[in-house]
Amino acid sequence: MKDLNIVPFVSVDQMMKIVLEIGVETLLKEMAGYIEADFKRWPSFDKSARVAAHSPEGVIELMPTSDGVSYGFKYVNGHPDNTRSGRQTVTAFGVLADVASGYPVLLSEMTLLTALRTAATSAMVAKHLAPKGARRMAIIGNGAQSEFQALAFKAICGIDRVQLYDIDPEATAKCAANLEGFGLQTQQCQSAQEAVEGADIITTVTADKQYATILTDNMVGAGVHINAVGGDCPGKTELHRDILLRSDIFVEFPEQTRIEGEIQQLAPDHPVTEIWQVIAGEAKGRSDPRQITLFDSVGFATEDFSALRYIKDQLRPGNHTRLDMLADPDTPKDLFGMLLRAAP
Ligand code: NAD
Numbered sequence: 001m002k003d004l005n006i007v008p009f010v011s012v013d014q015m016m017k018i019v020l021e022i023g024v025e026t027l028l029k030e031m032a033g034y035i036e037a038d039f040k041r042w043p044s045f046d047k048s049a050r051v052a053a054h055s056p057e058g059v060i061e062l063m064p065t066s067d068g069v070s071y072g073f074k075y076v077n078g079h080p081d082n083t084r085s086g087r088q089t090v091t092a093f094g095v096l097a098d099v100a101s102g103y104p105v106l107l108s109e110m111t112l113l114t115a116l117r118t119a120a121t122s123a124m125v126a127k128h129l130a131p132k133g134a135r136r137m138a139i140i141g142n143g144a145q146s147e148f149q150a151l152a153f154k155a156i157c158g159i160d161r162v163q164l165y166d167i168d169p170e171a172t173a174k175c176a177a178n179l180e181g182f183g184l185q186t187q188q189c190q191s192a193q194e195a196v197e198g199a200d201i202i203t204t205v206t207a208d209k210q211y212a213t214i215l216t217d218n219m220v221g222a223g224v225h226i227n228a229v230g231g232d233c234p235g236k237t238e239l240h241r242d243i244l245l246r247s248d249i250f251v252e253f254p255e256q257t258r259i260e261g262e263i264q265q266l267a268p269d270h271p272v273t274e275i276w277q278v279i280a281g282e283a284k285g286r287s288d289p290r291q292i293t294l295f296d297s298v299g300f301a302t303e304d305f306s307a308l309r310y311i312k313d314q315l316r317p318g319n320h321t322r323l324d325m326l327a328d329p330d331t332p333k334d335l336f337g338m339l340l341r342a343a344p
Helices: 012-021 024-040 080-085 112-127 146-159 169-179 192-196 241-245 254-260 274-277 301-313 333-342
Strands: 006-010 053-055 059-066 070-078 092-098 104-109 135-139 161-165 185-188 201-204 210-214 223-226 235-239 246-253 292-297 321-322
Touching: 006 012, 006 301, 012 024, 012 104, 012 135, 024 112, 024 146, 024 274, 024 301, 059 301, 059 321, 070 301, 080 169, 092 112, 092 169, 092 301, 104 112, 104 301, 112 223, 112 274, 112 292, 112 301, 112 333, 135 146, 146 161, 146 169, 161 169, 169 185, 192 210, 201 210, 223 235, 223 241
Parallel strands: 006 104, 135 161, 135 201, 161 185, 201 223, 210 235, 223 292, 246 292
Antiparallel strands: 006 321, 053 059, 059 070, 070 092, 092 104
């Protein structure tokens, strides 16, 4: 097999080894650097709202983007009831390809990678928006994404205490147990109200296919930063509309967020700031300690592109599989000859 025709593949098992070898917090910091660097060069990306196929149970999405040199896409689902049958709410895989030849250069699992990149993005954005000296974060929704969020905020923003709440107390206990030994103080709360008390940052990361109200207006005090991660689909939100009306709202790609984010509850011309402008120094982030800032996160294709770019840079002999995914005829025009070559 010629090297030209081999595609490196990172399986779930290999991804776990890569993450553990680098260390979760180091990786989150390094990946956040890649994501931030790509937001800084936002105009160089081909951007479109993701292509979504909705069903009563969930959604399947394709998320493509390109910077003209590399092309990437992710396949991802969102099925909140999956956990009842032992499946994940979110699973994903993705590809990075060379624009010049069109050949894929990486195929990777992206379930773990999505949790890592979502958390890295949230914390990187909070670095620009959260109140100075923020130490305490509430996490409402203690499922698959929650520990990654906690550790990213510790590593990138200096959070040292997380106040956890989930309608499923076992999820909260799992999250607290998983975070033991990472140097974070955890508090298991009986209500969302208890979780947000004294929190400088509120992360909502629940899964429910409806207009849910995880936070009501009276639960959000002045100066708080809200990292709203779970509302990411038409008809699936987490915040009461009144909170949105009191907040300065920051988004990834408005064309996608207006369809999928918390702001689907607002008029289509409600003012929002694109987060890349804050990162590139073209717009203000937090400008007042009493301001409520809201990152209306839905997840954008460039974040997956950055995550794939990061993983590609971590490839070493032995930490991935060399995949026979592309045809390798003896001469490029002799595809049929390649078939005959395999005959007994
Ligand atoms: P999960 O199913 O593993 O966990 C969700 C948790 O939310 C569950 O433990 C559930 O009990 C809890 N929950 C549901 N309703 C609640 C409520 N009213 N109050 C408190 N807790 C409640 O899902 P996950 O993989 O952790 O994903 C969480 C959400 O984040 C999903 O909606 C997913 O689509 C979204 N997500 C967004 C991004 C992004 O980039 N913005 C990326 C990944 C996932």
